[in-house]
Amino acid sequence: QKEVEQNSGPLSVPEGAIASLNCTYSDRGSQSFFWYRQYSGKSPELIMFIYSNGDKEDGRFTAQLNKASQYVSLLIRDSQPSDSATYLCAPQKAAGNKLTFGGGTRVLVKP
Amino acid sequence: GAGVSQSPSNKVTEKGKDVELRCDPISGHTALYWYRQSLGQGLEFLIYFQGNSAPDKSGLPSDRFSAERTGGSVSTLTIQRTQQEDSAVYLCASSPSSNQPQHFGDGTRLSIL
Numbered sequence: 001q002k003e004v005e006q007n008s009g010p011l012s013v014p015e016g017a018i019a020s021l022n023c024t025y026s027d028r029g030s031q032s033f034f035w036y037r038q039y040s041g042k043s044p045e046l047i048m049f050i051y052s053n054g055d056k057e058d059g060r061f062t063a064q065l066n067k068a069s070q071y072v073s074l075l076i077r078d079s080q081p082s083d084s085a086t087y088l089c090a091p092q093k094a095a096g097n098k099l100t101f102g103g104g105t106r107v108l109v110k111p
Numbered sequence: 112g113a114g115v116s117q118s119p120s121n122k123v124t125e126k127g128k129d130v131e132l133r134c135d136p137i138s139g140h141t142a143l144y145w146y147r148q149s150l151g152q153g154l155e156f157l158i159y160f161q162g163n164s165a166p167d168k169s170g171l172p173s174d175r176f177s178a179e180r181t182g183g184s185v186s187t188l189t190i191q192r193t194q195q196e197d198s199a200v201y202l203c204a205s206s207p208s209s210n211q212p213q214h215f216g217d218g219t220r221l222s223i224l
Binding site: 031032034036042043044045046049088090092094097098099100101102103104 | 142144146153154155156159161167169170200202204209210212213214215216217218
């Protein structure tokens with residue numbers, strides 16, 4: 001079992017729709033959770049982080065965390081073509097401090 | 112302020128040569144990380160520096176890889192006797208302290224011929 005599982009996609013969504021990305025992780029010691037966006041040929045860019053169970057909203061992005069289920073998700077509302085990228089889920093252990101990345105979900109927003 | 116700066120942006124070298132990759136973190140960030148991303152692969156942790164503590168080297172793939180961080184700021188990742196499987200993008204990230212969000216540099220694309 002991989003430490004961090006993401007559907008590789010591509011997740012194809014029409015412009016203006018909601019993109020829903022899921023991530024499961026195996027290490028129950030994970031404390032912090034980060035979502036990065038990576039455009040092709042570019043480095044990862046932090047878009048959201050969440051530490052507590054529940055929802056966290058920032059603009060068009062909402063992160064949802066359920067530690068009991070070891071599940072974290074990212075919703076992108078009003079998807080735009082510029083949101084087309086690979087989204088990386090990255091849990092972080094309090095002790096280890098390194099990020100363990102999932103393989104990423106490729107999102108394709110079609111005009 | 113400036114972000115994480117990495118140099119060179121691209122490096123092409125012959126198999127068996129040594130290479131040095133440099134990372135200049137965001138000013139004031141005490142935590143510095145190295146990752147690599149191979150073609151079609153995920154991001155793989157290599158090494159982590161936090162202040163004056165001993166680095167976490169658990170991700171280094173072989174003893175050909177080493178890294179140092181001088182003066183708590185700039186870091187150098189050294190790969191000795193490079194192999195073709197070392198070809199990847201090497202990414203450096205820094206954060207204000209451990210457990211805070213990491214911000215990545217643009218990476219060094221390393222190609223071993």
